[in-house]
Amino acid sequence: MSSTWHKSSYSSTSGQCVEVREHAAGADIRDTQNRDLGHLTVPGPEWVALLTRVRAER
Numbered sequence: 001m002s003s004t005w006h007k008s009s010y011s012s013t014s015g016q017c018v019e020v021r022e023h024a025a026g027a028d029i030r031d032t033q034n035r036d037l038g039h040l041t042v043p044g045p046e047w048v049a050l051l052t053r054v055r056a057e058r
Helices: 032-037 044-056
Strands: 018-023 026-031 040-043
Touching: 018 032, 026 032, 026 044, 040 044
Parallel strands: none
Antiparallel strands: 018 026, 026 040
């Protein structure tokens, strides 16, 4: 688990990226091009469910 922001491995290479900061309570997600607009906080169970779903659809 990382408490620093990193580019999501699911982001495109065309500059349309999201960054993720995972922590004990879940994860924070923000738009790389609009960092100053803040971030969304996702609770742990919802974060795990999202990752599980995305990986299943790959």
